[in-house]
Amino acid sequence: MPLINRSTCSLLALGLLLAACGNEPETTETADDSAAATEEATGDSLEAVADADAEATPAPAPAGVDYAVAESGTYTPDDGHAYIVFSYNHLGFSNPMVRWGDWDANLNWDADNPENSTLDVTIDATSVDTGVDDFNTHLNSSDFFNTAEYPQISFTSTALEVTGPESGILTGDLTIRDTTMPVTMDVTINKAGFEERGNVHKLGFSGRTTVLRSDFGLDAYVPNVSDEVDIIVEAEFEKPA
Structure with a gap:
């Protein structure tokens, strides 16, 4: 080795x-x-x-509207800022907007308990305004509002439910052509406040509901012209200080 x-x-x-x-x-x-x-x-x-x-940590709740800023009492529409409009579908091509130009209302406002407030509205049915004279005449005829026999449309509230900081559901009776039907309207309370320029307490509302015109005997051209009609309200109410 x-x-x-x-x-x-x-x-x-x-x-x-x-x-x-x-x-x-x-x-x-x-x-x-x-x-x-x-x-x-x-x-x-x-x-x-x-x-x-x-x-x-929950997110803070929305502040909403301070109802108490507009004191309790009877309010009427500010004519320069008050609109009642209805809309329907025409043959699927468009959704025309039609206004009633003459109407009045009384809002009995309870600032401490808004649910206790009441509203009464009266519309001059002849003041329907499409912007086209011939069409106005047709809507005043017996095919539709038949204002010669039924010159007024009315609404009387029966309940107001406050559903949020700025929202509510208004229930009431709507009368057209002497036919009365219950309706509910989704309401937004836009603002409550005091307007110094006019020296008035003010309340601003937006409202919307949908009705079937056939319920009131206004069934001409259904279904080509829609049975469903949207009613839209944009209104400021005021009470002198």
């Missing part, structure tokens, strides 16, 4: 050491990488805590 000298032993030992080092798993993560990962994990934790706090 050949003898192994010291030089050979030294080379073998160096080879074994290198081989052992080569078998160790590679590690590419640096101290900076480790710190960044820790920082990211901490940030995610803080964000999760913030999200949990946000879910636990």
Whole structure:
């Protein structure tokens, strides 16, 4: 057997050491990488805590309308800012808008308990205004409103439900051509306030409901001209200070 000298032993030992080092798993993560990962994990934790706090804390409720700013009493329409309009579908081509130009109303407003408020509306049916004289004449005829026999349209409220800070549902009786039907109208209370220029307390409302005109004997040309009619109200009411 050949003898192994010291030089050979030294080379073998160096080879074994290198081989052992080569078998160790590679590690590419640096101290900076480790710190960044820790920082990211901490940030995610803080964000999760913030999200949990946000879910636990409810959003503030909308302020709504301060009804008490408009004091209780009887209000009437501001003629320059009061509109009652109806709309229907014409043969699928358009949705005309028709206005009644002459109407009056009394709003008995209870600022402390709005649900106790009442509304009475009277419309001069002959004041229907399409913008076309011949069409106005046709709507006044017996085919439609028959204003020679039924010159007025009326609405009398029976209940008001406040459903939100600025919303409500107004229920009442609508009478057209001597036929009375219950209707409900979605109402938005836009604003209550005091207008110094006019020295009046004011209330602003938007309302919308849909009725079937055939319920009131107005069934000419149904269904080519829609049975469904949208009634839209935009009105400011006022009470002298």
